[in-house]
Amino acid sequence: MFENLTDRLSQTLRHVTGKAKLTEDNIKDTLREVRMALLEADVALPVVKDFVAKIKDRAVGTEVSKSLTPGQAFVKIVQAELVELMGAANEDLDLNAAPPAVILMAGLQGAGKTTTAGKLARFLKERKKKSVLLVSADVYRPAAIKQLETLANDLDVTFFPSDTSQKPVAIAEAAIREAKLKFIDVVIVDTAGRLHIDADMMDEIKQVHAAIKPVETLFVVDAMTGQDAANTAKAFNDALPLTGVVLTKVDGDARGGAALSVRAITGKPIKFLGMGEKSEALDPFHPDRVASRILGMGDVLSLIEQAEQNMDREKAEKLAKKIKKGKGFDLEDFRDQLQQMKNMGGLGSLMDKLPMLGGVNLSQMGNAQNAAEKQFKQMEAIINSMTPAERRDPEVISGSRKRRIAMGSGTQVQDVGRLIKQHKQMQKMMKKVTAKGGMAKMMRGMGSMFPGGMPKM
Secondary structure, eight states, X not given: OOHHHHHHHHXXXXXGTTOSBOOHHHHHHHHHHHHXXXXXXXXXXXXXHHHHHHHHHHHTTOBOOTTSOHHHHHHHXXXXXXXXXXXXXXXXXXXXXXXXXXXXXXXXXXXXXXXXXXXXXXXXXXXXXXXXXXXXOXXXXXXXXXXXXXXXXXXXXXXXXXXTTSOHHHHHHHHHHHHHHTTOSEEEEEOOOOSSOOHHHHHHHHHXXXXXXXXEEEEEEEGGGTHHHHXXXXXXXXXXXXXXXXXXXXXXXXXXXXXXXXXXXXXXXXXEEEOSSSXXXXXXXXXXXXXXXXTXXXXXXXXXXXXXXXXOHHHHHHHHHHHHTTOOOOHHHHHHHHHHHHHTTHHHHHXXXXXXXXXXXXXXXXXHHHHHHHHHHHHHHHHHTSOHHHHHOGGGOOHHHHHHHHHHHTOOHHHHHHHHHHHHHHHHHHHHHTSTTHHHHHHHHHGGGSTTOOOOX
């Protein structure tokens, strides 16, 4: 997300460097470029006008401190206004109600409401330690009811059955009664979507809302629809008292217009971002972190949280002890590291959150990421084609063994040789990780493993 906007803004903001003072004249062109970058990102025009005016008011005449270049001062102003535009801080779900707290999901058909209801159930169960009941009030699509039941079973949360002969209000009320009997903390009610906003749809969801009085009414919208997402959210907000927005499919949106328009147009906070198809792919929305990512500064806090949720601590500690004892880092350990990175969403997800301090062109880097992801899969296939003895001691892999491994993994002999060489590099890096300054050295050293290298840290 934001690749196009980040590329444009990072190029634009370099134009104000080398100035002793930020004046209206020397930032005029930069502000025009910022305006164009936002419009190209499909940010709503009134939002762009207001945003640029605020930056101009704050930037013109700003004396630059000795420790900052004017460019940095300007970037700081842009970052602060981006944070303000998107909502200043993360707004958590308000579940302070007598159990069960009810969450109502609203939105158009195809926006990803049902999938998001499942993701939210997992988020509440794993991160908030809440018991959850899922229910579908979509009586027009039997497949939606079945989909939610499947998700509930996969996530091991309670599912309340419903069918197309029932009324949506009756379904929701019965589900809440069931949750009270079972002392369940949260009920998530999935509602019917339509292909467009219509009066019947709005009347129905208003009736459900009035009957169940949810503590949270979340509008689920496809980020790839750009400023239309914000306009649709406003139409729903005029009919329903929304408490927040969930942007879905943001991993497929290179522009980011919806994230920058929704809060300004609706006055409602973005509470979550849907980052993919998997049930764990739902991230709380932090405006300050997103602003940093837009300006190419990375999002290290989210990276740490991602690592904590996905990394196998027991394996990591075991590996660290093994290396400290001088037992080395074999190819089975190497494969484990590749799998852990995959669990964290792959190289693309990690690179998206790393600070881009070297002025890296994101579109070029995207190609490098794709090539690196492909290389990761190839590495794993090669290691899987080895015997346990070969994985533990790569020194035994002779020419004939390389040919056998290449045939088994669908690769070339030189690919096997390259992997063994890369493993040796990784062995050296892992030793440095246990020494002081290890992580920085490891990140620098990893550049040689991937096509095009990695950005300077």
